[in-house]
Amino acid sequence: MRRVCSKGIFGVLVLVFFAAVNTGWAASAIPENPDIVADIVERVSPAVVNIDTLRIAVYRSPLAPFFSDPFFRRFFGDIPELERQIPQRGIGTGFVFRSDGYILTNEHVIRGANEIKVTFIDGKEYEGKVVGADSLTDIAVVKIDADNLPTIPLGDSDKARVGEFVIAIGNPYGLSHTVTVGVLSAKGRPISAGDSGREYENFLQTDAAINPGNSGGPLLNLRGEVIGINTAILPYAQGIGFAIPINMAKSILEQLIEKGKVVRAWLGVYIQDLTPELAQKFGLSEAKGALVADISRGSPAEEAGLKRGDIILKVDGKEVLTVSSLQQEIRSRRPGERVRLEVWRDGKRIILEATLGELKESSVGIPEIQQVDLGFEVAEITDDLVERYSLRTTRGVVIVSVRVGGPADKVGLRPGDVILEVNRTEIASLADWEEALARITPGDTVLLLIDRGGRTYFVPLKAEKR
Structure with missing residues (x-):
């Protein structure tokens, strides 16, 4: 009986010990005020805005160079829609940081926009104008004609601690003012983001859900202060989002507002x-x-x-x-x-x-080979790419993306095309491609030998300045 009682008492003590440990963990992990997130969201939401953009992309038919020639027009007549304007709409988020109508967002949200519409949570809409943008940090300032607006205070991202709770508010997939909660997962992350694939430094990492449309929205601490600007996700990743530290934005805000750019x-x-x-x-x-x-x-x-x-x-x-x-x-x-x-x-x-x-856009401290824009990106041919594009050759470099409206798009190049020669010089690897690209200057007409589905043909295209 004594042994049984001892074992029973020991088991109870173990359960009490683990219960105490779990209770202590829960108390430290969960904010004492259960309404704190809701209170912060209610307070800051009037200053969070949806940003809708309209870009006009010009599509030029690959046949345009031929039918601009009087010889072809004489026999075939005019061909309609050799050039078309295609509207492209985008969505993003921003937040008011000055009551006289100044809004922070991502540079890539407003890049190339012909029209910007800013919508508040109460439905009020304003026309936005870009007063300053910096692609190096992916930060932009948009101005609307309004006064006495609600604002969100800017915090100190240097003092933010890994593991603290954070709140993200944004417009993912057009779902206005969506709130997600997580923790600050890491600081100082370098990642590639944006359409250019440029390397951005010193990002905050969070597991608060960030999706397309969240870009430009605030990442808040539990004091309701902005510590980051939500800006990027890793495709196919689960629970990994990134934000620009707000201190980076604060260091350039004055230049963006006064000069429209950052002088570095x-x-x-x-x-x-x-x-x-x-x-x-x-x-x-x-x-x-x-x-x-x-x-x-x-x-x-x-x-x-x-x-x-x-x-x-x-x-x-x-x-x-x-x-x-x-x-x-x-x-x-x-x-x-x-x-x-x-x-x-x-x-x-x-x-x-x-x-x-x-430092200028055309001289960002990168090699001369990247000063030329042909409108596409290439990669070394791998087994995965051979399977993805059903390639018939393993020599050369393969086009993996084509920019809409760029030189390559205008002549009909597409992902999966393999470049075998540049200006009659054989391309056997990515190193050969980069060496050939270094000899090209903006305005040059480049002659490419392309393999598409096992058939080869020559394509001339004009190099543009990046």
């Missing part, structure tokens, strides 16, 4: 992080620094004497640990400012001085 310093190098293997090859004992992979022509880096293969170790005595730290250091400077670079070259440390230029 530019060095003009294409850089990559050092791996231990690369560091060893270059004779460094530690994998610290930014490896110069290429130099933009006419850039401050070229004028300063930087070369491909240099490793930037310090800027004005401040140690460079990674690519991100170098980028942040340069972007914190002003155009015209002179910087002292400590560089590792051929086993020696040397000092170079550079006068920083102004």
Whole structure:
């Protein structure tokens, strides 16, 4: 009996212990006020807006170059609809941060928009105008003609803690003012986002549901302050969304409103992080620094004497640990400012001085090969792509996306087409493609040899400036 009683008492104690642990966890994990989320949503929703955009895309028939020739018109007559205007509608979200009609949203939400309609939760509609936009951070400011509007206070994203509760409000798939709740999953995430595939840095990651249409909406803490601007999802991912830290937006708001753009310093190098293997090859004992992979022509880096293969170790005595730290250091400077670079070259440390230029859309510190726009993206041919596009060849590079209205779209190229030659030079790999692209300048007519379904044909198209 004593043994039985002892076991029974022990079991009760174990249950009580685990119950106490679970109760303690629940108390710390769930906000003490069960209405706190509802209270915040009720307070801030009047300042959250739906943003509807209208873009007019021009579609030009691949036959247009032929029927613009009088010879063809003489025999075939005029062909209708060689060029058509196609309306494209988009949806997004924004929020009022100044009561005199200033709204924060994503740059990609309003990019290229011919019309912008801003709608509040009470149904009031306004015409919006872009006063400033910055594609580098994917932030834009839209102005409406209104006063005494409700606003949402901007918080401090640097003080946000991983694991704290967050609230996202947006317009996913046109479902106005949808509220989702989660936690701040991580900080400082670098991801590729937007139509350009550009690498964005220092994102907040959250498991609060973010879907198309949420872009530009607020990510709030439990004080009802904006700590991020919801901006991106990873396709096919579950519970992974991203937001731009609000401190990044606060640092450029004044320039966006006053100048319409952000003025940043530019060095003009294409850089990559050092791996231990690369560091060893270059004779460094530690994998610290930014490896110069290429130099933009006419850039401050070229004028300063930087070369491909240099490793930037310090800027004005401040140690460079990674690519991100170098980028942040340069972007914190002003155009015209002179910087002292400590560089590792051929086993020696040397000092170079550079006068920083102004970062522009056409000179974002990337290699010259990306200054030309042909209107499509390519990839190395893999087994997956062979199966996806039913390719008949494994040499060359395959087109994986075509921009509507771009040079490739105008001549009828499409995903799955394989590029075998550029200007009569064989393309066997992605490296060959990039080398050929580097020799093309805006305005050039490029001759491509295309394989489509096992049949080859030549396609001329005109390169545009990116």
